[in-house]
Amino acid sequence: LEQPFDELTLTKIPEPVINIVHRDEYDLPTDPKRNVAGVALSALMDAAEVKHGFEVEITKGIKPGSGIGSSAASACGVVVAANELIGGRFSKTELVGLAMEGEMVASGARHADNLAPCIFGGFTLVRSVEPLDIVSISFPPLFATILHPQIEIKTSEARNILPTEISLKKAVVNWSNLGSLVAALANGDHDLMARSLVDQIIEPVRKSLIPLFDEVKAAALEAGALGGGISGSGPAIFMLSRSRGDAEHVETAFTEVYRTSGIEFNTYVSPINASGVRVV
Amino acid sequence: LEQPFDELTLTKIPEPVINIVHRDEYDLPTDPKRNVAGVALSALMDAAEVKHGFEVEITKGIKPGSGIGSSAASACGVVVAANELIGGRFSKTELVGLAMEGEMVASGARHADNLAPCIFGGFTLVRSVEPLDIVSISFPPLFATILHPQIEIKTSEARNILPTEISLKKAVVNWSNLGSLVAALANGDHDLMARSLVDQIIEPVRKSLIPLFDEVKAAALEAGALGGGISGSGPAIFMLSRSRGDAEHVETAFTEVYRTSGIEFNTYVSPINASGVRVV
Numbered sequence: 172l173e174q175p176f177d178e179l180t181l182t183k184i185p186e187p188v189i190n191i192v193h194r195d196e197y198d199l200p201t202d203p204k205r206n207v208a209g210v211a212l213s214a215l216m217d218a219a220e221v222k223h224g225f226e227v228e229i230t231k232g233i234k235p236g237s238g239i240g241s242s243a244a245s246a247c248g249v250v251v252a253a254n255e256l257i258g259g260r261f262s263k264t265e266l267v268g269l270a271m272e273g274e275m276v277a278s279g280a281r282h283a284d285n286l287a288p289c290i291f292g293g294f295t296l297v298r299s300v301e302p303l304d305i306v307s308i309s310f311p312p313l314f315a316t317i318l319h320p321q322i323e324i325k326t327s328e329a330r331n332i333l334p335t336e337i338s339l340k341k342a343v344v345n346w347s348n349l350g351s352l353v354a355a356l357a358n359g360d361h362d363l364m365a366r367s368l369v370d371q372i373i374e375p376v377r378k379s380l381i382p383l384f385d386e387v388k389a390a391a392l393e394a395g396a397l398g399g400g401i402s403g404s405g406p407a408i409f410m411l412s413r414s415r416g417d418a419e420h421v422e423t424a425f426t427e428v429y430r431t432s433g434i435e436f437n438t439y440v441s442p443i444n445a446s447g448v449r450v451v
Numbered sequence: 452l453e454q455p456f457d458e459l460t461l462t463k464i465p466e467p468v469i470n471i472v473h474r475d476e477y478d479l480p481t482d483p484k485r486n487v488a489g490v491a492l493s494a495l496m497d498a499a500e501v502k503h504g505f506e507v508e509i510t511k512g513i514k515p516g517s518g519i520g521s522s523a524a525s526a527c528g529v530v531v532a533a534n535e536l537i538g539g540r541f542s543k544t545e546l547v548g549l550a551m552e553g554e555m556v557a558s559g560a561r562h563a564d565n566l567a568p569c570i571f572g573g574f575t576l577v578r579s580v581e582p583l584d585i586v587s588i589s590f591p592p593l594f595a596t597i598l599h600p601q602i603e604i605k606t607s608e609a610r611n612i613l614p615t616e617i618s619l620k621k622a623v624v625n626w627s628n629l630g631s632l633v634a635a636l637a638n639g640d641h642d643l644m645a646r647s648l649v650d651q652i653i654e655p656v657r658k659s660l661i662p663l664f665d666e667v668k669a670a671a672l673e674a675g676a677l678g679g680g681i682s683g684s685g686p687a688i689f690m691l692s693r694s695r696g697d698a699e700h701v702e703t704a705f706t707e708v709y710r711t712s713g714i715e716f717n718t719y720v721s722p723i724n725a726s727g728v729r730v731v
Binding site for chain 2: 298335350357366
């Protein structure tokens with residue numbers, strides 16, 4: 172996404188330490204061993220064998236626990252910035268690997284689902300984590316609309332609710348849809364994308380954790396969205412549209428449904444960010 | 452594949468009947484209700500409401516029961532030829548739907564996995580059978596090497612041996628590989644294709660029905676193949692290579708491994724056919 176985004180400022184300091192300052196309303200730990208950005212930065216400093224330290228100022232624009240990759244944003248921001256300051260010696264894939272150390276602090280699992288698009292930009296597919304194999308997928312103009320209900324879903328709960336076994340029949344349906352989603356992105360075929368954005372395995376289980384999920388999705392499709400689903404492990408819901416106009420209609424639809432819920436929420440409209448973390 | 456192939460000759464006849472003649476060594480039924488081509492042609496005649504009949508001469512070049520789509524070849528050939536003779540009123544997707552009636556006679560299931568590439572050419576993904584949704588995937592130059600061991604695998608056995616439930620973990624690995632295979636084809640990335648041609652679910656189970664499968668695959672990879680696996684439900688094995696030279700090395704490797712087996716076998720080398728059934 173182009174927005175919301177985190178902003179990080181890194182400054183080299185002579186002492187070999189990491190000092191973290193948070194300039195936002197979230198009560199995140201500033202101990203570098205418990206802070207996502209701190210752990211990622213520490214992994215980079217070890218790998219690069221740097222002798223100095225960094226001061227890190229973080230202004231989070233992405234609310235933690237949203238499901239749209241808040242921890243990944245900080246982990247990626249810090250490694251991209253530090254890499255810039257030490258002469259750019261790491262590749263994008265290597266930076267994802269380093270940021271993954273930070274992501275582990277937040278999610279407890281080594282996964283690059285949020286890190287890869289944050290560093291590469293656009294749509295990415297993580298073929299493998301060990302070794303890291305990241306595939307960039309070309310895509311047509313697309314706009315995302317995000318609904319973030321202000322409820323907490325514990326990642327552990329979102330994970331434990333998933334089945335450990337699924338039917339081969341359903342797996343085949345998901346394979347078909349995933350393969351055709353990749354083809355739709357690569358060919359810029361919006362109609363095929365709309366038919367392919369269907370998940371019969373994870374979404375039917377996890378949506379129970381998100382109030383009004385079905386109503387929100389139906390209203391968004393009615394308003395012109397191509398399709399969408401749960402963002403990460405939730406509670407955010409994303410929908411994709413072919414134009415900003417459609418994406419804004421979807422935002423209106425989100426708002427109309429959710430203001431009946433009694434739950435506080437935020438909405439965002441953003442084009443797909445093609446370039447990933449930006450150094451300014 | 453460009454080869455092997457079936458050859459069909461259709462002639463309009465005044466009587467509203469289907470007469471089938473087989474000009475090959477296989478003892479296939481010529482009763483149009485039991486013959487794959489006859490059933491497919493009959494479905495087309497019903498759909499088009501034609502008042503005349505057809506004489507169908509079939510010379511099969513693809514051995515039945517190989518796993519490389521022998522029945523699909525006849526079903527597709529007959530509907531494409533008949534469509535040509537009645538003025539081309541059916542679309543490619545509609546022709547796949549009609550050919551599927553014939554394929555049912557051979558496999559007992561409504562599936563378009565072999566029909567779609569036979570009619571569309573190249574690589575296709577069948578997103579859905581009901582309704583039919585066929586996705587063409589662009590691809591770089593590729594050559595297939597086929598090993599067809601002359602053993603019989605009953606489709607029912609190949610199907611019953613499959614698990615009905617699989618672990619979500621393995622399903623995710625296959626999703627990753629399938630998605631990146633589609634991206635590799637679309638981007639013409641041979642190296643990514645090699646890494647993605649991995650199936651941890653069906654192949655480990657079905658390969659037990661094919662003598663020397665592991666040895667054949669290892670020898671083919673050693674000879675320069677990008678990857679491959681079981682063709683359809685077997686017994687044929689396919690491997691893909693980036694050049695005809697590599698594909699011929701793979702054929703030599705196939706032959707060296709399989710002549711120790713005591714099983715009769717055929718091998719084929721062919722570029723990927725981009726155009727599907729050809730009217731001559």
